[in-house]
Amino acid sequence: MNKTTKITVSIVGGSGYAGGELLRILSQHPRVSIKSVTSRQHQGKKVTLLHPNLRGFLDHLRFCSIDQLTKSDLLFLALPNLKAMNNLDQYLNLGQKIIDLSADFRLKDPDQYVKWYQIKHPRPQYLKKFICGLAEIHGPQIKKAQYVSCAGCEATCSILSFYPLLKEKIINDREIYIDAKIGSSAAGNQPALATHHPERSGSFRSYQPTGHRHTAEFLQQTQARNLYLSATAVEMVRGILITGQARLKNTDINERDLRKIYRNYYGNQPFIRIIKERQGLYRYPEPKIVAGTNFCDIGFAIQANSRRLVVIATIDNLVKGTAGQAVQAMNLMFNFPQTTALEFQGLHPI
Amino acid sequence: MNKTTKITVSIVGGSGYAGGELLRILSQHPRVSIKSVTSRQHQGKKVTLLHPNLRGFLDHLRFCSIDQLTKSDLLFLALPNLKAMNNLDQYLNLGQKIIDLSADFRLKDPDQYVKWYQIKHPRPQYLKKFICGLAEIHGPQIKKAQYVSCAGCEATCSILSFYPLLKEKIINDREIYIDAKIGSSAAGNQPALATHHPERSGSFRSYQPTGHRHTAEFLQQTQARNLYLSATAVEMVRGILITGQARLKNTDINERDLRKIYRNYYGNQPFIRIIKERQGLYRYPEPKIVAGTNFCDIGFAIQANSRRLVVIATIDNLVKGTAGQAVQAMNLMFNFPQTTALEFQGLHPI
C-alpha cells in the first residue's frame, strides 16, 4: 500500500460515545476513508446530531442501517456488550479486518464469561483469534492480527501501570489494591436515574466496591493472583484515575529502579508518559491533563523506609480506554505510523 | 389553635424533587404532623429511598397510593403540570386547605393557558380562587386563603426583584430584558438525554431563548407591558440567577433611591436580602450562597451617567422557588411564625 492510499473503514454502532470518538479521530486520519456508520436508533440522521463537535467536519455523513453496509478494509464494532458475539458471522463478512471495542472477545477462557458476565459465550472458538488491543504489550501480534479486541477502559489503565511491576516480579502479586475513580461517560449514552444530572453531579459513588468485571482482564493479562479493585463514580465526564497500592518484595528497590523498569518497558512507546515531578502542581498523573489524548500517564511513590508502593495512573476512558486504543491498533495493523491522528496534546488549563 | 397543637399535612406526589424538599422542611416543623405521602410509581417504598438525606429523620415513612389518603388539614399538591387541574375534585375532598406547587392555577386568565400551555383549562372557575403564594406580595390574602398556588421558580425570582421597580413606575415597562441561569433540578427527576450527566455537565445551554412560559406570570403579577426573557441551563443543580437589564425613566434616580424603594417594600420581609457590597467577593447575589435556604437575594447597579439599571437576583429554585415558598404560605395560612422550619442559613464555602 503506498503512502497516500486510503483504507475504507466502517463503524457498527456509531451513535454512542465510543462511536463518536472513533469518528472524531478518524475524520482527521489522512489514510482513512470513512465509508459507513450504522445506528439502529438514529438511522437516516446526520452524525453531527449526536456528535455536535463534528459539525463542519462530517456534515454530510448520516447513520445507515446494518443492511446497507458493504465490505470494508476494516470494521469497527462499537456496540454494547453481548451484541457483537451474537452477530459475529454477519460482521465477519463486512470487514477484512475487525476491531471490537466491547467486552465480547476480551477474555480468552469461556468460563470467565460465565463467571463475570453470567453467560455462555456463543462463539468460544473466536476468543483466542481476537488479539488484545493494548499496543504497548501486544504490539507485534497486533501488527499481524486480523481481529483485535480492545481492553476495557479501567482495565487498560490498571494493566498498563502494573504490567511491568508484575512481569519483573517486584511486587507481591496477592496483595494489589486498586481504587479506581471513573467519569460518567464510561456508563455510555443511555439516560438513567443514576446518570441524571441532579443525582450524578457532584457524586462520589461507590458503585462497585467489589466484583468489578475488569478484574478478570487484569488477572488474565498480568497473571497476578489477586486484585482488590474498588470503583467509585466521580464528578468527571471523561477520565479514569487509579490509585493502586502494592507491596514491594524487596526493601532495596527505590524509585530510581522503578523509573528504570518503566523505561525498559515503555521507553519507546509514544503514548506512555512517566509522571513524577518534584516541583509544580502536576507531580503525578491527572485525568484532566490527558482528556482527549491517547496517553496513559503513570506515576508512583515509595513510602520512606517501607515496602509500600503507590501507583497512580490515568487515561481518557474514551480515547486510550476505547477509541484511541482502537485507532492505535488500526495504525499497527495497516502499517501506518502508530501516532497518526492521535497527536492531540490535551488542554491546560481545563 | 394553641401553640403546640400540630396540623396534619399530606403530600400528593412526594417522590419528586419538590416533594422531597417539602418533606425535608416539614420534618423539622414543630407544628406539622406528616400524615401521608403519595407516589404512584414508588408506592410502598420508603421515602428515604428517593430522598436519601432524610435517612434518620423519616425512616418509617413510606409512599402510599392516593386511594389511601384521608382528609388532612392541609394538602400539598407536588405533581407535574396539568395533573392537579384534571383531578381537582378528588383533591378538594382530601384537604381542608390546599397548596398547589404546579403551574395549574397560576394564571388567572384561562386564555393564557391556551396561549402558553396550549390547553383549555378544565376548571377555569378555580383560577381566581387560588391565591399566588408569594408572601412578600400577597401576604394578607394568603393568611385568609383556602387555596394557594405557588409561583414558578424563575417567575418568583424575576417578580420579586422587579415588582417594587414596576410598582413605583421608575423603569420603562416595555424594555425589560432578563437573562435567567437555571440549574438542572428545575427540570425534575425524570431522566432524559438532556439531563444525562455527560451531556448536561458543564453545559451552558440556551434552552429557551424566547417563549419561556414564566413570562406570563411575570406580566400578570407586575403589569409590565413586555418582558424579554431568555433562559440558559447552566452547570448547577440548585439555583436560579437572573441578570435583568432595564431603563430608568429618570436620570435622577440613584442607587440610594433604589435601596430605599426595596426597603420600603421588603424591609419587614424575613426572606428578602438586599445584597450590594463595596467590598469582598460576594457583592451581588449568588445562587450557591442561598442553596437550601428560603432567601431571595436582590442586588442592583446603575451604570454611571446613564439610565441603565442592572438587577441581579437569586433563589434556590426548590426552596423559595417551590417547597419553601409553599411552607412559608402554610405558615401564614395557619398563623405560625412565618419563618418556622425555614431558618437554614445556607453554607459557605460550598
Added chain:
Amino acid sequence: MNKTTKITVSIVGGSGYAGGELLRILSQHPRVSIKSVTSRQHQGKKVTLLHPNLRGFLDHLRFCSIDQLTKSDLLFLALPNLKAMNNLDQYLNLGQKIIDLSADFRLKDPDQYVKWYQIKHPRPQYLKKFICGLAEIHGPQIKKAQYVSCAGCEATCSILSFYPLLKEKIINDREIYIDAKIGSSAAGNQPALATHHPERSGSFRSYQPTGHRHTAEFLQQTQARNLYLSATAVEMVRGILITGQARLKNTDINERDLRKIYRNYYGNQPFIRIIKERQGLYRYPEPKIVAGTNFCDIGFAIQANSRRLVVIATIDNLVKGTAGQAVQAMNLMFNFPQTTALEFQGLHPI
C-alpha cells in the same frame, strides 16, 4: 445551669472556614451567646464580609483583635496548625474551657510531633490534658473535660469507620488500605496556585500518596499496627469520602455480623448512620448527601467467598470533621442535648 441560661463563647481565628462554620452553627444555638470573634487580618470588618451566608443572621458582629477578648465560658481556637501551641498561656486565661480545632494537641506522644510535624512541641505536658473530640468514642471523658482537641477531618472519617472493626479484632491490623478523596475546603481559605480555580477545578490530584499526617491519629486512636493511607484532592468543595480495604481474619464473618458490630458501637449515636442499601442510587455513603450536616455515614461490602472487606465512609470535613465535632463536644461539656444546633438534614438533590 438552668435550661435557658446561655453560655458565653468566643472564637479565636474566626475568618477561616472552620471559624465561619462555627459561627453558622452557633448562631442558631439557643444556649450560646457569641461574645467575640477575632481575626488579625480582618479586624474591624463585619463577619458577614467573609461569611456571606450569615447575612441577616450576624449582621452586627465584627472581628476584633485578640487583645479585646475577655474571659468566656468557652473559647474555640480555630487557628492554623502550630499557632495555638505557641500561645497557649494567653488562651488558657481567656476561656473557662477550651476546644481546639487544630492539630496542636491531637497527638499524645510528643515524639509524634517530631516525626509528623518536624517540630518539638512547646507544651508537651498539655497533650494528655486535651481530650479527643470524637464523641462517639470519648463521650464520657468529653463530658468532664476542660480541654478538648478535635480530630483531623480525614482522621475523623477513617477512625470512626474502622474503630469498631479494630476494637473487635475482626480485621488484620497490618493490612489496612485507605484511599481518601478530599474536597478543596480542607486546604483552608488562603489562595495559592494549587487551589487556583483553573488548576484545581476538575482536579483529581494525588497530593499525598504516602506520608499523610492523619496516619498518626488513626494509629493512636485505633491501636492498629499499620495504615496505608493515600489522599487524592478531588473536584468537590466540602466533603471527604474514604474507600478502605481490609482483610477479615475469619471467613465466617458476614455482612449481618458487621451491621451488628456497628450497631453495638454506634446504635445510640445520633450522628452515625449505617448506609447499606440493596435498592436505589444511594446504596453507600456519599459526601454530597452529608454536606452541611454533622453525620458520619458508614457503609461496607464483603466480597463474595473471600475475606476481603471494603469500608466506605463520608463526612463533611467542615462540620463533623471540624466545627460540628467541636459543637457536639461543647454540647456534651455543658450538658446540652448532644444534637442541639446540629439538626440540619442535608440537601438532595445537590
Added chain:
Amino acid sequence: MNKTTKITVSIVGGSGYAGGELLRILSQHPRVSIKSVTSRQHQGKKVTLLHPNLRGFLDHLRFCSIDQLTKSDLLFLALPNLKAMNNLDQYLNLGQKIIDLSADFRLKDPDQYVKWYQIKHPRPQYLKKFICGLAEIHGPQIKKAQYVSCAGCEATCSILSFYPLLKEKIINDREIYIDAKIGSSAAGNQPALATHHPERSGSFRSYQPTGHRHTAEFLQQTQARNLYLSATAVEMVRGILITGQARLKNTDINERDLRKIYRNYYGNQPFIRIIKERQGLYRYPEPKIVAGTNFCDIGFAIQANSRRLVVIATIDNLVKGTAGQAVQAMNLMFNFPQTTALEFQGLHPI
C-alpha cells in the same frame, strides 16, 4: 518562502495561560520553529512545569529571560495589560513582525484608554499601526500587516456575532443587551481569593454588571451607538457564552434572512459555524463543544410575531479569544493555510 521552510517565533510572557496555549498550538505547526519563550518569574524552568499537557512535546524547552532573546521572524507578546505599551521599543527590535495578545493596542483612539483604562497611552502613534486580529473582519489587512493586536476574548465573541447584523443595519444599534458568561481562565493564572477554588467553584458571580472594558472594543468595531454588557463569572474554566438581545428594525425579517446574512459574511470563513438546529440537544452554541478549538459558533432566534432577536455565540476564550486568534493571524501574515495547527475539532462528551 517555499512550502517547507519554517519561520522562527518567540513568545514574550510564556508562563501564562495565553502563552501556554500558544505553545500548544505552535508545537504542532509544521511551518513554525519555536525559538525562545520568556518568563521573568520562571526563568530557567522547563515550560512543561507550568504547561503539563506539553510533556512529551516540548520537554527540552525552558523559559529564558528577555535579555536572551534575539530577533525572530515573529514575536508574540503574551503579557498582562499595560506591559507591552511601556516596553514597545525593545519588542520592536526583537520581531520582524509582532502579534500582541494584550489590550495595549486594541483601541485606536487614545482617549479611550483614558476612559476605560484610566491611563494616558505612552505610544499613541502606534495604535493605528496595529491591525485588529479578527481575521473574519480584517483578513485582507492582516495579510499585509506588520503588527497585529488580538481582540479581547469577550469582545471577539460579541463582535463576531453582531457585526453582520449591525453592518446590514437590521437591528436597532442603541438597544443591544449582552449577557456574557465567562470561565475562570479569563482571569489569568495569578491566584487570588476571587479564584480560590472553594470560593470560585459553583460560582455565578456578577463581577461586572456595568462598565466592562470590552464595551469599547465592540463599539469601535461595530460602530453601534450603545452596548449594554453585563458579565457573569460562571462555573467553567474555558469558554465564553454570550446571550445577546436586540430589536430588529423590520418585522419582515425572518430567521431564513438571518441565516443568509451570516452566510454572506462568513460562508467562506473556516472558523465560524452557524448553529441553529431543530433537533437534538445542541440546537444553539455551547461553550463546552468549542473548548480547545478555534471556532466561534453563532446561533439566533426570533421571537414569534415580534421584532425581538436573541443572538447566542460562544468561543474558547484561550483559543479563538486569544492564542488561536493570534495563530490564525500569523497564518495569514505568512501566507500559510489559515487553518494550519488549528484543526482540533473539540470533544464530545466533555
